[in-house]
Amino acid sequence: MDEIRSRMIELLPRLRRFAFALTGDKDKADDLVQDTCERALAHLDQWKPGTSLDSWMYRIAQNIWVDHHRSRKSHGGENTLDEVENLIGQDGRSVTESRLTLAAVTEGIARLPAEQKVLVAMVCVEGVSYKEAASILDIPIGTVMSRLSRARQTLYASLIEAPQQAAEPVAVRAASRER
Amino acid sequence: MGQVTDEILMAYADGELSPGEAEALEELLSRDATLRMRLAPFVVTRREIANTFEPTLEEPVPEHLVAAVLRAPVPARASKASTPARESWIDRTLAAIGATLFPHGASLATAASVAVLFTAGALGGWLATRSAPPQEAGLISTTGSGLIASGALAHALESTPSGTASAADINGAAIVPIMSFRQADSDGICREYRVRNTEQGEPDYAGLACRADDGAWRVAVHVETQKVTTARTETGATSYQTATGPNAPAVDAVADTLISGDALGRDEERALLENGWRPASS
Numbered sequence: 001m002d003e004i005r006s007r008m009i010e011l012l013p014r015l016r017r018f019a020f021a022l023t024g025d026k027d028k029a030d031d032l033v034q035d036t037c038e039r040a041l042a043h044l045d046q047w048k049p050g051t052s053l054d055s056w057m058y059r060i061a062q063n064i065w066v067d068h069h070r071s072r073k074s075h076g077g078e079n080t081l082d083e084v085e086n087l088i089g090q091d092g093r094s095v096t097e098s099r100l101t102l103a104a105v106t107e108g109i110a111r112l113p114a115e116q117k118v119l120v121a122m123v124c125v126e127g128v129s130y131k132e133a134a135s136i137l138d139i140p141i142g143t144v145m146s147r148l149s150r151a152r153q154t155l156y157a158s159l160i161e162a163p164q165q166a167a168e169p170v171a172v173r174a175a176s177r178e179r
Numbered sequence: 180m181g182q183v184t185d186e187i188l189m190a191y192a193d194g195e196l197s198p199g200e201a202e203a204l205e206e207l208l209s210r211d212a213t214l215r216m217r218l219a220p221f222v223v224t225r226r227e228i229a230n231t232f233e234p235t236l237e238e239p240v241p242e243h244l245v246a247a248v249l250r251a252p253v254p255a256r257a258s259k260a261s262t263p264a265r266e267s268w269i270d271r272t273l274a275a276i277g278a279t280l281f282p283h284g285a286s287l288a289t290a291a292s293v294a295v296l297f298t299a300g301a302l303g304g305w306l307a308t309r310s311a312p313p314q315e316a317g318l319i320s321t322t323g324s325g326l327i328a329s330g331a332l333a334h335a336l337e338s339t340p341s342g343t344a345s346a347a348d349i350n351g352a353a354i355v356p357i358m359s360f361r362q363a364d365s366d367g368i369c370r371e372y373r374v375r376n377t378e379q380g381e382p383d384y385a386g387l388a389c390r391a392d393d394g395a396w397r398v399a400v401h402v403e404t405q406k407v408t409t410a411r412t413e414t415g416a417t418s419y420q421t422a423t424g425p426n427a428p429a430v431d432a433v434a435d436t437l438i439s440g441d442a443l444g445r446d447e448e449r450a451l452l453e454n455g456w457r458p459a460s461s
Contacts, residue, residue, distance in 0.1 A: 002436040003436075005248050005249055005436070006399070006433060006436045006437070008248045009240075009245055009248050009249075009399070009400050009433055010325070010399055010400070012240045012244055012245065012248070012400075013235075013236045013237075013238070013240060013326060014236065016235060016236075016238070016240065016244075017232050017235040017236050020232065020235050021232055030241055030244060033244055034243075034244055034247045037244070037247055037248045037251060038247060038251045041248070041251040041252070041253045042251065042252065042253065042254060043254070044253050044254065045254055101227055101230075101231070102230075102231050105227050105228055105231040106231060109228070120228065123193065124224065124225055124228040124229060125228060125229065125232045127229075129195065130190070130193075130195055142186075145186040145189065145190065146186060148189065149185045149186050149189045149221075152189060152220055152221055152224040152225075153185070153220050155220075155224050155228075156219070156220035156221075156223060156224050157220075159223065159224070159227065
């Protein structure tokens with residue numbers, strides 16, 4: 001028991017990063033991570049020792065997130081502008097030259113369909129292999145690649161267009177944060 | 180190689196092609212500008228996405244999350260199958276969450292093997308294309324296999340005796356290692372630490388790192404702690420010199436799962452510290 005919990009604790013930074021990439025919001029990400037750990041421990045008998053704990057946890061996290069996402073969608077609130085605004089304002093780090101790109105990346109990911117977002121978070125953020133992602137999501141590897149490829153092209157297009165769109169709101173926020 | 184699909188170009192950017200496939204594609208890329216342009220979206224997105232989320236990894240984990248992992252119930256079946264020591268451990272942990280655990284007493288040893296703690300995290304070769312983390316001066320940096328103490332934190336863990344605050348670094352962070360102990364199983368050394376930020380409004384941290392064979396201090400847990408605001412006076416920059424800093428029951432509880440026997444005594448710790456954390460050769 002100690003061992004599993006310790007390993008989960010060591011996984012927390014990566015689970016938080018994964019959850020942040022999915023939700024685009026630090027608080028929601030931490031809620032998702034907590035739900036994930038609690039569900040994982042509650043269903044520990046379903047985990048096969050010797051298999052990857054990371055992959056199992058990513059699977060649980062994405063299941064919980066997809067469920068939430070679905071129920072939110074049915075209430076009509078997907079990828080609202082608020083959420084996107086939130087993304088840009090959420091990051092409290094100091095203003096850097098990479099800030100525009102950072103905002104553009106998070107905003108671009110927020111606009112992707114859920115099925116593509118999951119793959120971006122798994123492969124590009126967490127470094128999970130295509131094969132492992134296919135196994136976690138229980139889909140063919142060809143599907144992983146076609147979805148991911150579409151997601152990256154959409155994202156690239158938005159990055160190229162980003163400077164004009166993102167410059168103003170980010171600049172305003174940066175200025176208002178000055179003390 | 181026939182028609183080069185976007186998926187193949189992406190797989191190349193992600194390091195998913197076999198060496199032979201990659202070589203064949205590179206040959207085509209070297210003489211086909213259109214192909215290179217089609218590759219760009221995948222190389223750029225890979226790099227930018229990784230860079231965007233990298234700093235999240237180095238952020239301290241909120242203590243409530245660590246506590247949640249330590250506290251969450253497990254089904255009876257799973258616990259029975261794993262370890263008979265569960266009850267007492269959970270009791271101890273709950274006590275740790277509710278109360279302070281300093282100093283670690285003799286009863287805290289646990290037989291559980293936690294050496295595996297440091298084997299997780301095979302992130303594969305994905306770091307190859309990544310540029311350096313943006314926060315060069317940070318206390319923690321990432322490697323392919325986890326989090327590593329860096330900068331002032333690495334220095335304090337390596338060379339500062341427990342109970343002594345390091346001088347504040349350029350970011351205003353002073354580090355106090357608060358105890359050292361031997362790890363169950365591997366006999367490696369772990370140290371629990373606190374980070375006090377002297378800058379107004381900056382958070383304090385608590386954590387635990389263990390020294391790897393290569394001399395790096397691998398961070399097992401790093402959390403943000405509640406600021407002790409009452410102790411702050413106008414002259415108060417030195418007030419923490421005798422204190423160990425804010426309590427972090429979750430970090431203590433993690434230490435509890437790792438520790439073998441008691442915390443190292445002052446003399447034993449100094450001997451190890453002066454010997455580069457290697458046992459005195461006799």
